[in-house]
Amino acid sequence: MSNKRMLFFTLLLSLMWMAQSPTPVSNPSPKPNAATVWVDSVFRQMTADERIGQLFMIRAHSDRGPEHVAAVKQLVREYHVGGLCVFQGTPEGHAELINGCQALSRQVPLMVAIDAEWGLGMRLRSTTISFPRQLTLGAIQDNRLLYDMGAEVARELRRLGIHVNFAPVVDVNNNAANPVINTRSFGEDRYNVAVKGYMYMKGMQDNGVLACAKHFPGHGDTDVDSHLDLPVISHSRERLDSIELFPFRVLAEQKVGSMMVAHLQVPALDST
DSSP states (O other): OOHHHHHHHHHHHHHHHHHHOSSOOOOOOOOOOHHHHHHHHHHHHSOHHHHHHTTOEEEEOSSSHHHHHHHHHHHHHHHOOOEEEEOSSOHHHHHHHHHHHHHTOOSSOOEEEEOOBTBGGGTSTTTSOOOOOHHHHTTOSOTHHHHHHHHHHHHHHHHTTOOEEOOOBOOOOOOTTOSSSGGGSOOSOHHHHHHHHHHHHHHHHTTTOBOEEEEETOOSSOSSOTTTSOOBOOOOHHHHHHTTTHHHHHHHHTTOSEEEEOSOBOTTTOOO
16 A cells, blocks of 8 residues: 555544544643653662563453462462453452452552453353444444444443453454454455444543554464464565555554554564
8 A cells, every 4th residue: 555545544534533523632742741750760670570570461260269369369479470361250250350469569550451352241251241243343334333332341341450452353354264353353344444443442542441453464364263273374565565454554553552463474574
């Protein structure tokens, strides 16, 4: 895609958002604030082992009994891990687990994440809301509904003490035989994937939860489940820039909080 077309698409997203915003949003120049000063001061006081621990986000369940919870808390207490990625359990169990672990990590609060692509129901299936899968959402004409969904998902995650949602999936699903992305994608149109992903991201991040664009650099054109084997994306760099990378570039320019790297081999990007 040419730079002019990319610029046009980015401007289109901005205009679409401004058209539905009740008031203009100002963007003052970034400058040091209290949070930045706090982060710098705490980091300088940490030992090398504590800094290493901050690089790890460990798996945690609230439905695996007291031994599992005790093991998670031991890792938090002894190795100063940086965060939790919570999986199956109950809302009440998750809140208790997260609060208990946070109490052990007072110097540097834990960053807590979850896979909630269609809401808490993706992991907490019995008593929480499941929104439609992204393939269904890809057919929606009113993109503002994606923003509203993101805002509601963020509200629910914050109630449990969760800071990061590993969503949206912005893979362009252009392989009908894809066994792992499939209905988790907004579809096969790169523009629609980018717009829908942006609106979902914006709804979450405007309401206090960081989004995560996945699965970089694009897991849509595979027929292998990367949980079981290593898929190979054999397209040229030009093709990747035009299709697979397009939604990720758009969300990066719109300040998505993070990206998740896929378990893929992409020779055009790295032949080693």
